[in-house]
Amino acid sequence: MYQFNGVGMFRMYVSILRQGLIIGVVMVMLGTFAFADDTLSPSPPSQLTPPTVQTLGTLQRSELAASTTSTDTSMAVALGAVQPKQEGNISYITGGVGDEERASLESSKGQYNLWVMSASKSGEFIGETQLNLLDNKGQSLLSVTAGPLFYAKLPPGRYTIQASAHGLAKTQKIAVDRNKPSSIHLSW
Numbered sequence: 001m002y003q004f005n006g007v008g009m010f011r012m013y014v015s016i017l018r019q020g021l022i023i024g025v026v027m028v029m030l031g032t033f034a035f036a037d038d039t040l041s042p043s044p045p046s047q048l049t050p051p052t053v054q055t056l057g058t059l060q061r062s063e064l065a066a067s068t069t070s071t072d073t074s075m076a077v078a079l080g081a082v083q084p085k086q087e088g089n090i091s092y093i094t095g096g097v098g099d100e101e102r103a104s105l106e107s108s109k110g111q112y113n114l115w116v117m118s119a120s121k122s123g124e125f126i127g128e129t130q131l132n133l134l135d136n137k138g139q140s141l142l143s144v145t146a147g148p149l150f151y152a153k154l155p156p157g158r159y160t161i162q163a164s165a166h167g168l169a170k171t172q173k174i175a176v177d178r179n180k181p182s183s184i185h186l187s188w
Helices: 008-018 025-030 061-065 068-078 099-111
Strands: 033-036 039-042 085-087 090-095 114-119 129-134 140-146 149-153 157-165 168-176 182-187
Touching (some): 085 140, 090 140, 099 149, 114 157, 140 149, 157 182, 168 182
Parallel strands (some): 114 182
Protein backbone atom coordinates (compact mmCIF):
# COMPACT_ATOMS: atom_id res chain seq x y z
CA MET A 1 0.00 0.00 0.00
CA TYR A 2 1.28 3.47 -0.91
CA GLN A 3 0.20 6.65 0.82
CA PHE A 4 0.64 10.12 -0.62
CA ASN A 5 0.16 13.63 0.61
CA GLY A 6 1.51 17.07 -0.14
CA VAL A 7 4.36 17.46 -2.63
CA GLY A 8 5.05 13.73 -2.88
CA MET A 9 1.65 13.10 -4.47
CA PHE A 10 2.59 14.57 -7.81
CA ARG A 11 5.93 12.76 -7.96
CA MET A 12 4.29 9.46 -7.05
CA TYR A 13 1.63 10.07 -9.70
CA VAL A 14 4.37 10.41 -12.30
CA SER A 15 5.94 7.19 -11.07
CA ILE A 16 2.64 5.34 -11.20
CA LEU A 17 1.85 6.77 -14.63
CA ARG A 18 5.17 5.46 -15.92
CA GLN A 19 4.35 2.03 -14.47
CA GLY A 20 1.19 1.91 -16.54
CA LEU A 21 -1.38 2.70 -13.84
CA ILE A 22 -3.27 5.62 -15.34
CA ILE A 23 -4.93 7.79 -12.71
CA GLY A 24 -7.10 10.81 -13.48
CA VAL A 25 -5.52 14.22 -12.96
CA VAL A 26 -8.39 15.28 -10.73
CA MET A 27 -7.62 12.53 -8.22
CA VAL A 28 -4.06 13.75 -7.75
CA MET A 29 -5.20 17.25 -6.94
CA LEU A 30 -7.92 16.28 -4.44
CA GLY A 31 -6.07 14.92 -1.46
CA THR A 32 -4.36 12.01 0.22
CA PHE A 33 -5.09 8.55 -1.19
CA ALA A 34 -4.11 4.96 -0.46
CA PHE A 35 -3.67 2.35 -3.20
CA ALA A 36 -4.42 -1.29 -2.50
CA ASP A 37 -4.71 -3.86 -5.27
CA ASP A 38 -7.06 -2.52 -7.95
CA THR A 39 -8.73 0.23 -5.93
CA LEU A 40 -8.12 3.88 -5.22
CA SER A 41 -9.59 5.05 -1.93
CA PRO A 42 -9.02 7.88 0.53
CA SER A 43 -6.83 7.30 3.57
CA PRO A 44 -8.54 7.10 6.97
CA PRO A 45 -9.35 10.61 8.29
CA SER A 46 -6.86 10.22 11.16
CA GLN A 47 -4.00 10.04 8.63
CA LEU A 48 -5.00 13.17 6.73
CA THR A 49 -2.72 16.12 7.33
CA PRO A 50 -4.44 18.88 5.33
CA PRO A 51 -7.71 19.90 7.02
CA THR A 52 -9.36 20.63 3.65
CA VAL A 53 -9.19 17.09 2.21
CA GLN A 54 -12.59 15.46 1.68
CA THR A 55 -13.45 11.78 1.42
CA LEU A 56 -14.82 11.13 -2.05
CA GLY A 57 -15.25 7.35 -2.11
CA THR A 58 -13.61 4.42 -3.88
CA LEU A 59 -12.89 4.13 -7.59
CA GLN A 60 -11.88 1.07 -9.57
CA ARG A 61 -8.93 1.53 -11.94
CA SER A 62 -11.19 0.34 -14.78
CA GLU A 63 -13.55 3.27 -14.08
CA LEU A 64 -10.72 5.71 -14.73
CA ALA A 65 -9.56 4.13 -18.01
CA ALA A 66 -12.32 5.70 -20.10
CA SER A 67 -11.61 9.19 -18.81
CA THR A 68 -7.82 9.21 -19.23
CA THR A 69 -7.72 9.87 -22.98
CA SER A 70 -8.60 13.54 -22.63
CA THR A 71 -6.30 14.03 -19.65
CA ASP A 72 -3.30 12.25 -21.16
CA THR A 73 -2.42 15.24 -23.35
CA SER A 74 -2.98 17.67 -20.48
CA MET A 75 -0.78 15.61 -18.17
CA ALA A 76 1.87 15.24 -20.86
CA VAL A 77 2.05 19.01 -21.17
CA ALA A 78 2.07 19.42 -17.37
CA LEU A 79 4.88 16.88 -17.07
CA GLY A 80 7.05 18.71 -19.59
CA ALA A 81 6.17 16.56 -22.60
CA VAL A 82 6.74 18.39 -25.85
CA GLN A 83 3.93 18.07 -28.37
CA PRO A 84 4.89 17.41 -32.03
CA LYS A 85 4.07 20.08 -34.60
CA GLN A 86 3.38 19.65 -38.28
CA GLU A 87 4.17 22.03 -41.14
CA GLY A 88 3.51 20.63 -44.60
CA ASN A 89 4.95 17.12 -44.64
CA ILE A 90 7.47 17.92 -41.87
CA SER A 91 6.78 16.80 -38.33
CA TYR A 92 9.02 18.31 -35.63
CA ILE A 93 9.47 18.92 -31.92
CA THR A 94 11.62 21.52 -30.23
CA GLY A 95 12.46 22.72 -26.74
CA GLY A 96 14.78 21.36 -24.08
CA VAL A 97 15.13 24.29 -21.70
CA GLY A 98 14.05 22.42 -18.52
CA ASP A 99 15.00 18.94 -17.35
CA GLU A 100 11.50 17.51 -17.86
CA GLU A 101 11.19 19.00 -21.33
CA ARG A 102 14.65 17.75 -22.27
CA ALA A 103 13.79 14.24 -21.03
CA SER A 104 10.57 14.30 -23.05
CA LEU A 105 12.45 15.31 -26.19
CA GLU A 106 15.13 12.68 -25.67
CA SER A 107 12.49 9.97 -25.27
CA SER A 108 10.98 10.94 -28.66
CA LYS A 109 14.29 11.44 -30.45
CA GLY A 110 14.22 8.06 -32.23
CA GLN A 111 11.09 9.02 -34.17
CA TYR A 112 12.95 11.76 -36.05
CA ASN A 113 15.74 11.66 -38.63
CA LEU A 114 17.16 15.19 -38.23
CA TRP A 115 18.64 16.20 -34.87
CA VAL A 116 19.83 19.76 -34.26
CA MET A 117 21.40 20.92 -30.99
CA SER A 118 22.21 24.56 -30.29
CA ALA A 119 24.76 25.35 -27.56
CA SER A 120 27.37 27.88 -26.57
CA LYS A 121 31.05 27.09 -27.03
CA SER A 122 31.18 26.32 -23.29
CA GLY A 123 28.43 23.69 -23.76
CA GLU A 124 25.43 25.53 -22.30
CA PHE A 125 22.21 24.99 -24.24
CA ILE A 126 20.95 27.98 -26.22
CA GLY A 127 17.28 28.51 -27.00
CA GLU A 128 15.70 31.06 -29.29
CA THR A 129 17.64 29.83 -32.34
CA GLN A 130 16.02 30.78 -35.62
CA LEU A 131 16.12 27.77 -37.97
CA ASN A 132 15.25 27.89 -41.66
CA LEU A 133 15.12 24.58 -43.51
CA LEU A 134 15.53 24.71 -47.28
CA ASP A 135 15.16 21.91 -49.81
CA ASN A 136 17.85 21.14 -52.42
CA LYS A 137 16.36 23.79 -54.74
CA GLY A 138 16.57 26.53 -52.10
CA GLN A 139 12.82 26.58 -51.36
CA SER A 140 11.95 27.27 -47.72
CA LEU A 141 10.22 24.28 -46.11
CA LEU A 142 10.17 25.38 -42.48
CA SER A 143 11.04 28.45 -40.47
CA VAL A 144 10.88 28.10 -36.70
CA THR A 145 12.29 29.58 -33.53
CA ALA A 146 13.79 26.51 -31.92
CA GLY A 147 14.84 25.59 -28.43
CA PRO A 148 18.23 24.06 -27.73
CA LEU A 149 17.00 20.74 -29.17
CA PHE A 150 15.16 20.42 -32.47
CA TYR A 151 14.12 17.11 -34.01
CA ALA A 152 12.38 16.79 -37.39
CA LYS A 153 11.06 13.94 -39.51
CA LEU A 154 12.00 14.71 -43.12
CA PRO A 155 11.70 12.86 -46.40
CA PRO A 156 15.11 11.54 -47.52
CA GLY A 157 17.10 14.14 -49.41
CA ARG A 158 19.59 16.99 -49.24
CA TYR A 159 18.76 20.08 -47.21
CA THR A 160 20.29 23.38 -46.16
CA ILE A 161 19.86 24.64 -42.63
CA GLN A 162 20.21 28.34 -42.00
CA ALA A 163 20.49 29.16 -38.31
CA SER A 164 20.89 32.37 -36.36
CA ALA A 165 21.26 33.14 -32.65
CA HIS A 166 22.77 35.97 -30.63
CA GLY A 167 23.44 38.03 -33.76
CA LEU A 168 25.43 35.22 -35.42
CA ALA A 169 24.42 33.22 -38.50
CA LYS A 170 25.43 29.81 -39.82
CA THR A 171 24.54 27.77 -42.88
CA GLN A 172 25.05 24.03 -43.14
CA LYS A 173 24.14 21.47 -45.80
CA ILE A 174 23.03 18.02 -44.70
CA ALA A 175 21.86 14.78 -46.28
CA VAL A 176 18.97 13.07 -44.51
CA ASP A 177 18.24 9.36 -44.78
CA ARG A 178 14.88 7.77 -43.93
CA ASN A 179 16.20 5.34 -41.32
CA LYS A 180 19.49 6.83 -40.14
CA PRO A 181 19.40 10.11 -38.20
CA SER A 182 21.51 13.07 -39.31
CA SER A 183 22.83 15.30 -36.57
CA ILE A 184 23.99 18.93 -36.47
CA HIS A 185 25.58 20.67 -33.50
CA LEU A 186 25.37 24.44 -33.74
CA SER A 187 28.02 26.03 -31.55
CA TRP A 188 27.67 29.76 -30.86
